[in-house]
Amino acid sequence: MQSTIFAPWEDPEAKPLIRFQNVTKRFGTFTAIDDLSLDIYEKEFFALLGPSGCGKTTMMRMLGGFENPTEGRIELAGKDISGVPPNKRAVNMMFQSYALFPHLSVWDNIAFGLRRDGRPKDEVAARVAEMLKLTRLEKFGRRKPHQISGGQRQRVALARSLAKAPKLLLLDEPMGALDKKLRQDTQFELMDIQEKTGTTFVIVTHDQEEAMTVASRVAVMDEGKLIQVATPDRIYESPENVYVADFIGDVNIIEGRATLEGEETYRIDWAEGEAPLRATSSTRLDNGQSCFLAIRPEKVTISPERPEGAVNAVHGKVLDIAYLGNISTYHVELASGTVIKAQAANTRRISRRSFTWEDPVWLSWTVTGGVLLAG
């Protein structure tokens, strides 16, 4: 995979393209970005993920030059960029609100940045044609922004920011309004562009799947702070805390108390009348420390009998089944009232599946199936 070859963040010698140094941004008394430090490297595809209002757009705006940090400094290619106006930065931004020029046609919108560079006419025309093709807007070049659909507008905004092929491209939710198929195509196009041009991308998204697909690294934010910055697989497989585990993907969270049992193996006592669970963790937990066990539904096996030799097994009955086409998610209620989700592939036709509502079932997972996190 890309991440095993391309990992400048693990190289202590590598110089970051973007460096946030203890950046704080306040609006009046409200702190939007709180003492945040972050390095982003050249040719990265960096995804910002987080709930609404956590400061993603604010970070982008500081990179674009529309806001200045209240404290701290931001470096671009080693130079402090505070006070450098947006038109003097080799950065282009796709605005969350698109910010298309309503008095210009789609074609002129895309050509806008190219013309400001004073490029020759035929070069501009060729580039615009290329962008229209990429975003499948060939037919709409002559229309005004108010004459096209929301998704088409989003594509115009994307095309306009891509047109100048900047060193750093900031995309604020570039694909939110696109349908799944078009979104996937666009994602691959972006990755392709990135590979070809070596542009560094910083992308805001609400779609975890998108972040997982395109990103070299993902930053999970909350309330102006970075919670975890890591490669997509690490974010998913080994989140550092419950917030990240809960934010990315579907997860069962079990709260309990940990006791060291063997080397890196802990016993977790979690509910009255339920057998203790076992999980490994490389970070040390004190005996009796409260902890969370995060288990992805796809790591939980559902079976009619207790599987032989299962380390972690709980008994319950099927409360609900969510049919998702290729897989189904079973919501199983335990005797203690806890609901645990398990996913199973739908290998058979729906009418012939093994479990139905109210069926008593066993859920089991391995000792490494869950992630043990300190409470």
Add this chain to the structure above:
Amino acid sequence: MRRFLLIAVPYTWLLALFLAPFVIVFKISLSDIALAIPPYTPTLDLGAGWEGIKTFFSGLDFENFVWLTQDDLYWKAYLSSLKIAVISTAFTLMIGYPIAYGLARSPEEWRPTLMMLIILPFWTSFLIRVYSWMGILSQEGFLNQFLLWTGLINEPLIILNTSIAVYIGIVYTYLPFMILPIYATLDRLDESLIEAAEDLGCSRLSAFWLITVPLSKNGIAAGSFLVFIPALGEFVIPSLLGGSRTLMIGKVLWEEFFSNRDWPVAGAVAIVLLLILVIPIVLFQRNQQKQAEAEQ
């Protein structure tokens, strides 16, 4: 039926307040001057029946309109009015646009106050305001006294009773009509469009020319028409501030009516003025309509 009523209201309004007076004035413009009350002939005598109507219509002619082309006073007055209206509209725009821009950029909590300051002059009588300009611009006026005091000039400037005073008066009077529509469009302008333009390589100034100005052109057009149309027929300002040498059609019209008591010629002057005004009014309407369509 209800739809008919809804349409009937504005049309009745138009008929009563525009069309009927227009027909009356048009009729007068086709009449001949007479020493009578009213001071023109013919008058419609319905008592004489069909014969009366016939003599009435045979008495009407376009003599007065022909007369307007023969005496060069009139077309000079029209041209001079056009020139004054165009130039003062341009000045009003040049002064009004930056004010509207500043207003739209000012902090939200200041705007009601600033807006108030712009509308405030309307709270005093228009005539009083024009008279006070006479006090400011005259040879012994405040302006000359101030300039003499600062030593910038040694002799008082002659401003009053020149066309400069007329320009000052018109710009001053109609400035709010320019500011308000421009402010309305600038206020609606999305700040992120300017940011996007800068992001794509525009300087502040070029973003202003390429984005702000085109997007406020509806306001510019509306404001310009609102200043140009009344300025063209303006009578009070040129007669109070412009002196005898400033020729404007509004003044000519007034003199025909009240000094010469030549109602038919005055009527013809008014009709031609109206025709000249119809062009910008139609353009203005088209502009408003386009704007409404663009907003849908």
